[in-house]
Amino acid sequence: MRIATWNVNSVRARTGRIVDWLERADIDVLAMQETKCKVDQFPVGAFEEAGYEVEVHGTNQWNGVAFASRLPMSEPRVGFANMPGYANTPPESGELPLEARALGVTVEDVRLWSLYVPNGRELGHPHYAYKLAWLRALLDDTVAWLGEHPDEPLALMGDFNIAPLDTDVWDMAAFDGLTHVSPPERDAFQALLDGGLVDVVRDRGEEGFTYWDYKAGRFQRNHGMRIDFILGSAAFDELVVDASIERDERGGDAPSDHVPVVVELDIETSMDDDRPMIF
């Protein structure tokens, strides 16, 4: 079974590219982030024509997470326990709206999450505090789940908006005083690893960036960042037989600014078989 995560930077602007890649790369399950549309705006038909069902979470033109899968998905869940909300100008009621940043599904007894971690904007900005609180709640929910399901495969997949290592950005000097590399953000990422997850892609020796800004020829100069990850439980880690960062997807016409990250699991599915399912 081959699963992937990809911040697509608008599913409507890139529907053809995404579906083409799913087929070309033989992907069974894709976690998407930054779909940038409401549920009823999602191009469901294009995925279904290619043999993929979708689970979609989106409330407006920002954020948005989804799954496309050619294997059955079950137990969809929007958000996680105590996930904080955000508003630039908090309403009088004090109830902050929840954003479309987390969606969970189960496929072949593997629990999968598509996560779009808040950007943070600037150190000291309310959005930065929101980012850290969001990551704390994610950690708490993940640790609780692992406590209840210690032997089950789980993967948190998505755009974490954190570069955990100095080598995960092209030049640390360019990030002085900026988000994505600050110690509290890196501590929050490390806490997920300490909580029982493994960076299954890095652990298999796969190197390179997953994001390059559109501006200033950043891709051509390889001025990128590694901020998209697949973090797996021990049971998930044991299943991983291959991992890759699909750098070529940053090229061509109208690419996303992120590329897909893929892992192959040692799970036999009907899709591994070229014979028809029904004789």
Add this chain to the structure above:
DNA sequence: ATGGCGTTGGAACAACGA
């Protein structure tokens, strides 16, 4: 030091991004 570019809503520009 700044902008570079791209997407969305909604019809000019603001919000957002990392």
